[in-house]
Amino acid sequence: MRNFNFFRRLSTAFNDYPSLSKIIVVSTISGGSLVAYAEAKTYSGSHGHIAHADATASDGGHALSEVVPKKKKLVLLGTGWAGMSFLKNLNNPTYEVEIVSPRNFFVFTPLLPSVTCGKVEARSIAEPIRNIIIKKNVDISFSEAECVKIDPQNKKIYCRATIDSHSKGEEEFAVDYDYLIIAVGAQVNTFNTPGVMENCHFLKEIDDAQKIRKNVIESFEKASLPSLSDEERKKILHFVIVGGGPTGVEFAAELHDFVNEDVVKLYPKVKDLVKITLLEATDHILNMFDKRITNFAENKFGRDGIDVKLGSMVTGINENEISTKARGNGKTSSTPYGMVLWSTGIGPRPLIKEFMKQIGQGNRRALATDEWLRVEGFDNIYALGDCATINQRKVMVPILKEFQETLDDICERYPQVELYLKNKQKRNIVDLVKEAKGDAAKQSMELNIEEFKAALSEVDSQMKNLPATAQVANQQGAYLAKCFNRMEECEKNPEGPPRFRGTGHHRFHPFRYRHLGQFAPLGGEQTAAELPGDWVSIGHSSQWLWYSVYASKQVSWRTRALVVSDWLRRFIFGRDTSGI
């Protein structure tokens, strides 16, 4: 009855002073949340701003009766890193933007491995794309649909959406565009290994991570059932990771931590039966990282009991066993497994494959663009992120070609030069120049040209495609948004380099990637960090660097607050082990 009286009095108090309740809630929010609150509530503020800006525009330059010029239609495919970064940075209200994506949220993919074992919640790393849209002063709409065909001739895309969940009814529609930005990402690459699609888990999307999490917990529950033999338990608890890249390595580390920090307490009977195997086809794991990091990771995994099998190629997977072939001696073997994560690389999505065939890039691995991220041959189609690759032309060929073209030009404009060459039986103008300089000069000239060729060739041999990472996609999205923001300005005052052929300058500077470093979390609150300036940091210190960077890189205060509170929660309560 005391409780009851307390509630009645509390209730009366709230009735008499309605604001009391809100004061109590507000006063319980910590400082960080208040900042976040302030940010979250700027929605209405920024909307007010749009209205104001519009009013100014129409009152200013034009009379009210004047027809407002039709906005250019910009269609964006995809809501991943590239698309989100483009959206966040676009602030030119002269475009009408339509986003088409089967996913109405952005995912902070570097934290996907953290979701697999419950270090971070799935929702904490997802930001609804409409939350980003309503903060912009640009006219943006979103359609949850998949683009199935691009028609560059008619400047149209065709989309498909599931409209009826019962009868699987579908809705098809076409969208016209003035500019098309393709940022649909990539899909997993199975390298046509039999059984992969049917039996493996992947880690590309948020529901992949949720499935893995459920499966990991279920594995421990199943192995804890009575009446199983130890052999059956061992099979169920054999986790295999194919691919020693950052994703595979991080998942192995997360799983190992989960077993050691939570499973030990909750599933004491089966904790010693767990086995984690990491299969890598090349000679080292993390081979895109510094050698020191690779060595440290291999040693740490060795100490942790994670079985790293290098030079081991997967030849097939059936319901119960995974078959491998050693690269060295060609020896094949099969091992029973409970769960396999396949994380070996990416390939183009069907839409991109189809589009590449259409535009004659059928033999490539991703859409080729120029340095301004335009799909080769199209002025109004851009591609960025994992679905695209910048066609870094070899330096040597175009420069020498340019040189040749200049000389050809001379011959064309001054026909007497060609006649002279024919008479003197010279091949081309280069020989003529050589001859004119005299024999002494001839040798030095030849040397210089050969040296120049060699130097260019060296530059070309060091050339690599940009890695398929969030960092690249993010920078490309921001770059392209800035281009669109300054389109009119740069049409008038081009800021780019001079054109090779033709007159004038390119509108924009070409895209340049700045590598800011990369992380490889190795478990046990240790992370390897490769930072600019050849600086490598490994251990607990870089784990804290990792926390800081990943918290600061979140796309909104909402996800930042959620991710940080997830980390705190895991620190306090451990991971959640309910099989949801």
Add this chain to the structure above:
Amino acid sequence: MRNFNFFRRLSTAFNDYPSLSKIIVVSTISGGSLVAYAEAKTYSGSHGHIAHADATASDGGHALSEVVPKKKKLVLLGTGWAGMSFLKNLNNPTYEVEIVSPRNFFVFTPLLPSVTCGKVEARSIAEPIRNIIIKKNVDISFSEAECVKIDPQNKKIYCRATIDSHSKGEEEFAVDYDYLIIAVGAQVNTFNTPGVMENCHFLKEIDDAQKIRKNVIESFEKASLPSLSDEERKKILHFVIVGGGPTGVEFAAELHDFVNEDVVKLYPKVKDLVKITLLEATDHILNMFDKRITNFAENKFGRDGIDVKLGSMVTGINENEISTKARGNGKTSSTPYGMVLWSTGIGPRPLIKEFMKQIGQGNRRALATDEWLRVEGFDNIYALGDCATINQRKVMVPILKEFQETLDDICERYPQVELYLKNKQKRNIVDLVKEAKGDAAKQSMELNIEEFKAALSEVDSQMKNLPATAQVANQQGAYLAKCFNRMEECEKNPEGPPRFRGTGHHRFHPFRYRHLGQFAPLGGEQTAAELPGDWVSIGHSSQWLWYSVYASKQVSWRTRALVVSDWLRRFIFGRDTSGI
């Protein structure tokens, strides 16, 4: 570069002072979390305590060589309210407990409607059952499996678990018991209405709530697609709720709030096309609540634009339309819908149906138990929660029967009484008593017996089965745990009422339910509360009472912290609208 230097310095600082990092994290945790932390870390503490207790027990009474008496095996089916409450309250280490349930977590079901629209996260209201187990000083194991058959003759249950997610391999096993506690809950009741199973959503389990949430968001995304007619959009955004009980009413309120608080901002084009219909077959919604609450709710929903159709029975649901029949005039009608939630009531699960047939209760709606929660006819099988009902025997019949039996007993022991009765042509001993008292007494005696009968009959007519609520299940679980805790003690010194027949007393007091009130959240931060003492509170004040009660009733500090932080988060950032 400034950032980079900052990180390097930060990183160095952490390297030199490793404890610094932890101090920073700890100092950012607020007071409440610290309490929670302290609680969470008592795991190891309580385990230490067990070891100590065991040591004392074996060193104390018995020599070390003495055989420890075999523990009684107690099997618990189910991890819902009744099972969880039983587990939390059981602290008698002389039992060996085995829990069998297809779900390895407990769900705080009263918050399920809050999950449907993102007010609370699914994981926040789930507590892994193993987290509860490891805090107990009782020998408890858990098997994630479904009980498919009970064999009371051989004291065995048969269970089935899915062991292989690829090939759907199954594992069957049997478990012996000394005591069996059935707390498997109930399932939805479709009343054999055609199309319900195929086309409706339900709200019994956590994945139901997750599916509804996903579906609600998807409905708004689909309705926002271009090239749909307004009629199609209206169909997609027509949400129908069948059943005006607390669940249906709360979901309608949550959905209405979601539309008005979040959809308005994020889906401005379609916000006016949303329609919410609540179909109730009887004359009022919330008809188990006080009349004042029912009226308030109906009026509020009317103002909110929720279409409450009373006396409307659903006759069938196909992929596109829901058909109803008015109870008054029998008029039938069909309406297109986008989504239907079916929340009309519960029925027994197949296991219970089968078991009832086996033990001759085939025509009942739930397992009948006596006042001590024992399944009728079995001393070692208990049933509680939604799967059971206490067979409240009618008062009048047994008391009169007892009276008659006493008199019959007199006739049997003293045959002369019967002979005397025969000679005097009296029907039975009651008439004899009446005659002996004389005519004056006769009238008063008759009156008394008739009055007594009427009073008993009045008591019987007011008798109702206990409602199928979390509150009942929770109290039953706690009651039963206390019985098991004091089993040995009460065998020696029974504390229950005297037995009607036979000698001595019952071991325990019978179960008595104390109704602590109930809530009906009506949206817009208003809740109707029915509290003990016929006290009804409606409005914002009881919403805060609701927050307080539901926070305090959480089963662990972990879920409490999560639920409260979810509420705060919604207050700050609004609901998450990503279609995860």
